[in-house]
Amino acid sequence: MREIVILSGKGGTGKTLVSASLAAVGAKEAILADCDVDAANIHLLLQTKAVKTEVFYSGELANINQDDCISCGRCMEVCRFDAIGLSNQQYKIEDAECEGCGYCEKVCPAQAITLKPRRSGIVYVSDSRLKMPVAHARLDPGADNSGKLVAKVKDEARKLARAENKEYVIIDGAPGIGCPVVSSLAGAKYVLFVTEPTQSALHDLKRLHTLLQKFKPVTGCIINKNDLNAEMTQEIKLFLKENRIELVAELPYSDLFAKSMIGQLTVAEADKQMFTEFEKIWKKIKERLS
Amino acid sequence: MTTPPPYRIAIASGKGGTGKTFVAVHLAKMISTSASCTLVDLDVEEPNDSIFFPEMELESRLVYKQIPEWNEERCTLCGLCSKTCKFHAVMQLGDSVIVFNELCHSCYACSELCPNDALPMKNQTLGTIGIAKSNQLTLVESRLKVGEEQAVPLIKKTHRNLQTEVNKTDYILYDSPPGTSCPVVAATKPADLVLLVTEPTSFGLNDLKLAVETLRKTQKPMAIIINRYGIGYEDVEQYCEIEKLPVIAKIPYSRKIAEAYALGHIVTESDPELLSQLKNVVDFIKLHRNENA
Amino acid sequence: MKIVFTSQGPDMDSQMDSRFGRAAYLVSFSSDDNTVVAISNSEVASEAHGAGSATSKKLFELKPDVLITGNGPGETASKVIKLMNIKTFANAHDMTLYEAYEAFKQGKLKELAL
Numbered sequence: 001m002r003e004i005v006i007l008s009g010k011g012g013t014g015k016t017l018v019s020a021s022l023a024a025v026g027a028k029e030a031i032l033a034d035c036d037v038d039a040a041n042i043h044l045l046l047q048t049k050a051v052k053t054e055v056f057y058s059g060e061l062a063n064i065n066q067d068d069c070i071s072c073g074r075c076m077e078v079c080r081f082d083a084i085g086l087s088n089q090q091y092k093i094e095d096a097e098c099e100g101c102g103y104c105e106k107v108c109p110a111q112a113i114t115l116k117p118r119r120s121g122i123v124y125v126s127d128s129r130l131k132m133p134v135a136h137a138r139l140d141p142g143a144d145n146s147g148k149l150v151a152k153v154k155d156e157a158r159k160l161a162r163a164e165n166k167e168y169v170i171i172d173g174a175p176g177i178g179c180p181v182v183s184s185l186a187g188a189k190y191v192l193f194v195t196e197p198t199q200s201a202l203h204d205l206k207r208l209h210t211l212l213q214k215f216k217p218v219t220g221c222i223i224n225k226n227d228l229n230a231e232m233t234q235e236i237k238l239f240l241k242e243n244r245i246e247l248v249a250e251l252p253y254s255d256l257f258a259k260s261m262i263g264q265l266t267v268a269e270a271d272k273q274m275f276t277e278f279e280k281i282w283k284k285i286k287e288r289l290s
Numbered sequence: 291m292t293t294p295p296p297y298r299i300a301i302a303s304g305k306g307g308t309g310k311t312f313v314a315v316h317l318a319k320m321i322s323t324s325a326s327c328t329l330v331d332l333d334v335e336e337p338n339d340s341i342f343f344p345e346m347e348l349e350s351r352l353v354y355k356q357i358p359e360w361n362e363e364r365c366t367l368c369g370l371c372s373k374t375c376k377f378h379a380v381m382q383l384g385d386s387v388i389v390f391n392e393l394c395h396s397c398y399a400c401s402e403l404c405p406n407d408a409l410p411m412k413n414q415t416l417g418t419i420g421i422a423k424s425n426q427l428t429l430v431e432s433r434l435k436v437g438e439e440q441a442v443p444l445i446k447k448t449h450r451n452l453q454t455e456v457n458k459t460d461y462i463l464y465d466s467p468p469g470t471s472c473p474v475v476a477a478t479k480p481a482d483l484v485l486l487v488t489e490p491t492s493f494g495l496n497d498l499k500l501a502v503e504t505l506r507k508t509q510k511p512m513a514i515i516i517n518r519y520g521i522g523y524e525d526v527e528q529y530c531e532i533e534k535l536p537v538i539a540k541i542p543y544s545r546k547i548a549e550a551y552a553l554g555h556i557v558t559e560s561d562p563e564l565l566s567q568l569k570n571v572v573d574f575i576k577l578h579r580n581e582n583a
Numbered sequence: 584m585k586i587v588f589t590s591q592g593p594d595m596d597s598q599m600d601s602r603f604g605r606a607a608y609l610v611s612f613s614s615d616d617n618t619v620v621a622i623s624n625s626e627v628a629s630e631a632h633g634a635g636s637a638t639s640k641k642l643f644e645l646k647p648d649v650l651i652t653g654n655g656p657g658e659t660a661s662k663v664i665k666l667m668n669i670k671t672f673a674n675a676h677d678m679t680l681y682e683a684y685e686a687f688k689q690g691k692l693k694e695l696a697l
Contacts, residue, residue: 012307101397378633
C-alpha cells in the first residue's frame with residue numbers, strides 16, 4: 001500500500017480539486033481519504049453516502065457535579081483559561097474555553113469535578129459516485145483540530161485499502177502547516193504540492209518543504225493558475241529545481257475549477273483535456289513510486 | 291465628551307482562499323480615508339496583510355507564554371508533575387524531568403502543585419506582535435513563531451494587548467484565521483459584527499454553513515460577502531435568504547482582480563464595480579454601528 | 584544488543600508501523616538471547632496531542648540501544664531519544680520486523696542524525 005498526500009499550505013490553490021481529480025482517474029486502484037477535516041469538501045464532489053459513522057472524541061473536558069460542589073471557588077482561582085464562571089451562585093464550566101488540563105479537578109476539595117471525553121467530530125466511511133470508498137470526517141463547530149482525527153481518517157482509509165485490495169491511498173491533506181499536517185504526512189510515500197504563483201503560496205510551500213526534511217518522501221508539485229503572475233511562477237520553478245521537487249504539471253488559470261464544482265464534478269470529469277492531463281499526472285506519480 | 295469605544299468587525303471564512311484577506315485589506319484602506327481604523331491580522335500561522343502595505347514598517351515586539359522550567363536542585367523526583375500533565379508536556383525520565391515547550395498549555399498545574407517549587411514558570415517566546423501607523427490607519431500583525439503550534443494563546447494575548455492601545459480608534463478590523471475550529475472562535479470573540487467571506491460554489495456554501503454554525507453559538511451578528519460572484523451558483527444566496535443572513539456585497543469574478551491580488555496590489559482604484567461593492571460593505575458597517583450604539 | 588521496532592503487531596512477523604508516536608506496538612528484541620517483548624501502544628495512539636512524547640516515555644523504559652522505525656520520530660520524541668543516546672534508524676517501511684532487522688544488520692537502513 002502506498003500513500004500519496006496532497007498538500008498546499010495556503011487555502012484556495014485547488015488542492016481539493018486536484019485530490020478529487022486524481023481519485024477520478026485512479027478510482028480502480030485507489031482509496032480516497034479526506035484529511036482536510038476542518039473544511040472537508042470532497043464528499044460534495046463525489047456525492048458520498050455514509051456506510052459507517054463513528055462519533056469521535058478528543059481530549060477532555062471538565063464537568064462540575066452541582067450536588068457535590070461546596071462553592072468554595074478554588075477551581076475558578078486556578079483556571080488559567082477563564083473557563084469557569086459563576087452565575088446564580090453556581091460554578092459552571094464554559095465548554096468552549098476549557099482545555100481539559102485537569103487542574104481544577106486536582107484542587108477541588110469536594111471531588112465535585114470530573115473530566116470526561118470531549119466530543120470533537122464524526123468520522124465517516126462512505127461509498128461514492130466513483131465507485132470508490134472514501135474515508136472522511138467532520139469536525140464539530142469550534143472544536144480543536146487535532147492530529148488524532150486526521151490519524152483516525154487515515155486509519156479507516158488504510159483498512160479500506162486492505163479490504164478492497166487497492167494499492168494506493170490518495171490523501172487530501174490538512175491545510176496550513178501545523179500539527180494536523182504532520183499527522184497527514186505520517187506514512188506518506190509521495191507528497192504532491194499544489195501551489196499558485198502568489199507570495200503567500202510560495203512561502204507556505206517553503207515551510208512545508210522544511211517540514212518534509214525528516215520524512216523524505218518523493219515530492220512533486222503542480223503549479224495551478226501558472227499564468228496569473230509569470231515572474232512568481234518562475235520563482236516557484238527555481239525553488240522546485242533547487243530542491244529537486246519534480247514539476248509534475250502546470251495548469252492555467254481557468255474557471256473550469258469553479259464550474260466543475262458547480263456541476264458537482266471533478267475537474268477531470270468535467271473536461272476531456274483535463275482528464276488526459278490528470279491521467280498523465282497520475283501516471284507520473286505511479287512511476288516515481290514503482 | 292467621551293469618545294465612543296471602537297467598533298469591532300471580524301472578517302472570517304470557513305474555507306481558505308475565499309478572499310478574506312483581500313476584503314480585509316481593502317476595507318481597511320477604504321475606512322481609513324474617513325475615520326481611524328486598525329487592521330489586526332490574526333491569521334497568525336500565515337499573516338500576510340502587511341504585503342499589501344509595503345510602505346508601512348512594522349515595529350515588532352515579542353510575546354511570551356509561560357512554561358515551567360525544571361529546577362534540578364529542588365526536585366525530589368516524586369513524579370507528581372509527570373502524572374499531573376494531561377498534555378504529556380512534562381515528563382520524568384529516570385532522574386531528570388523534561389519539559390516539551392510546544393506541548394505545554396500554560397495551565398500552571400505542574401508548577402503550582404509541585405510540593406518543592408521545582409517547576410517555576412518562565413517566559414517563552416510565542417510569537418511577535420508588530421504595529422505600524424500611517425495617518426488614520428494602524429496595522430497590527432500577530433505572528434506565531436515557526437514550530438509553535440498553538441494559535442489560540444497568541445490570538446488571546448493579541449486581543450488583551452490591544453485593549454489599551456487602540457481604544458482611541460474608530461474601527462477595528464480582525465482578519466481571522468480560516469476554518470471553523472477554535473482559533474476562529476478566539477479571533478472573533480471581541481467582535482461586534484462578523485463578516486463572512488464566501489464564494490458561490492458548493493465548497494464555499496458547505497464551509498459557510500459550518501462557519502455560521504460555529505458563530506451562531508457565540509450569538510454574533512453576521513453578514514455575508516460573496517466573492518467571485520457571477521460564476522453561476524445560486525445556492526449560496528438561497529441559503530442566506532433562508533437563514534436570514536444579509537448579503538451585503540457581491541464582488542465580481544474577474545481575472546483582473548486575481549492578477550492584481552497575485553502581485554500583492556490593491557485594486558480598488560482601477561475597478562469601479564469592486565469599489566461600489568466595498569462601499570456597500572462600509573455603509574453596512576456604519577449603519578450597523580449606529581443602530582447598535 | 585536491544586532493538587526496539589515500531590510495529591503494527593506484537594511479534595517479529597508483524598509489519599513495521601511507519602509511525603512513531605501513534606505506532607500500534609513497540610516490540611523489543613534482544614539479539615543476545617533472542618527474546619521478544621511487545622508493548623501495546625493503543626492508548627497513546629488515541630491521545631489528542633503529545634503522542635510522540637508519551638510513546639518516548641515507554642521507549643525510555645525499554646532502554647534499547649537501537650530504535651528502528653519508518654518515518655522517524657517527531658520533534659518532541661527526537662529530543663528524548665537524543666537524551667537517551669539511542670541510535671535511530673528510519674525508512675523501514677513495508678516490511679516485517681524480521682526483514683527490518685536483516686536490513687539493519689546489512690547496513691541498509693539509514694541512521695538519523697537527531
